[in-house]
């Protein structure tokens with residue numbers, strides 16, 4: 001049996017997010033978020049599911065941390081629920097909310113697990129949405145004030161910070177495609193929101209520096225790889241647009257201080273002009289200490305004038321699919337990681353999300369999710385291959401510890417290495433849990 005050994009200081013972890021696991025939405029002083037509103041709007045979430053209870057991790061976090069301890073992770077990536085801290089988005093602070101996260105972070109530290117905190121994982125306070133949400137520049141300032149409070153409150157306890165999770169999902173998926181909260185379908189609005197998200201990120205990073213908070217800060221874009229179906233210029237350019245939309249649009253401004261011109265022009269031609277105010281790009285290009293990369297799938301892309309706003313379509317090449325219908329292609333993971341390293345240099349990278357939707361259930365007390373083990377093995381091998389190619393990857397954090405509320409798919413789609421019975425809230429360690437435990441324990445991959 002051959003082994004791929006990971007670097008001595010390589011970190012292994014699991015990830016979750018507040019709205020997807022906490023529940024207790026009307027407990028502990030929490031205010032409503034846009035996902036409370038969206039999930040309670042008929043037709044928005046499969047089966048009418050919502051995050052009211054989820055995995056009840058607000059009450060069961062000690063059980064979840066015990067699972068992490070058994071797993072052997074060094075890092076736990078979680079998110080703070082903004083409306084649990086500021087029920088109205090700004091103004092009065094909910095002390096019960098702060099106390100909950102102190103209890104949770106203290107328990108992690110007691111167990112030798114490093115907390116990695118995502119400040120924004122999609123649960124915008126509804127009061128701010130009622131005032132325009134991310135389309136309103138006041139929300140940018142509200143995010144900076146919320147970030148400052150959390151920086152100061154947890155300074156010294158939390159030393160790894162992520163500002164915004166998957167800004168492509170927050171802007172385009174949620175305000176152009178409309179599949180996520182708040183469910184708008186307006187490209188110009190989505191482009192403006194993407195700019196405000198980057199501005200909020202940059203201003204929060206600047207505040208982090210000004211406050212001299214110990215630790216490192218980054219953000220977590222979701223990325224994909226689009227392989228051209230042919231070498232026809234039309235197919236190559238169509239794939240460039242698809243990657244430009246999800247990757248370059250969010251990384252170029254931070255690393256170069258400019259948006260990719262070909263995408264600015266494409267959006268303008270689609271009646272969605274980018275509106276930048278003086279000084280915005282200076283804020284956005286604040287240096288970050290690392291980037292979190294969230295990767296799930298890649299596609300083969302082809303030009304199609306009827307292929308949506310970008311005129312690109314995915315070609316089914318017969319790759320295996322996950323239970324959410326995404327293609328499985330670890331080669332694409334390697335390709336996008338080396339693309340990012342080639343374009344943006346030596347910036348340290350954490351894989352902050354990688355995982356697979358496999359809906360296997362519990363049979364005789366076991367969940368035999370071999371397909372998840374196969375996916376994780378192939379994608380962790382792609383991380384090893386990228387490391388060998390010089391990509392500066394510092395850690396791998398799988399999505400997710402627990403089956404949880406998968407947004408518009410509700411509870412029908414399971415990403416966890418631990419199964420959750422949503423009626424009893426019983427946790428059952430899947431076979432992938434034990435497989436990942438061995439990988440972490442040895443910090444090597446058997447191939």
Ligand SMILES: N=NNCCOCCOc1ccc(-c2cn(C[C@@H]3NC[C@@H](O)[C@H]3O)nn2)cc1
Pocket residue numbers: 017020166169173177179222294296353399406407
């Ligand atoms: N591209 N065009 N699509 C056309 C039509 O799309 C409709 C739906 O699209 C998408 C695209 C992407 C996603 C997605 C989900 N996760 C997983 C979460 N990551 C953060 C964490 O909370 C996980 O739960 N990452 N990405 C969902 C839906």
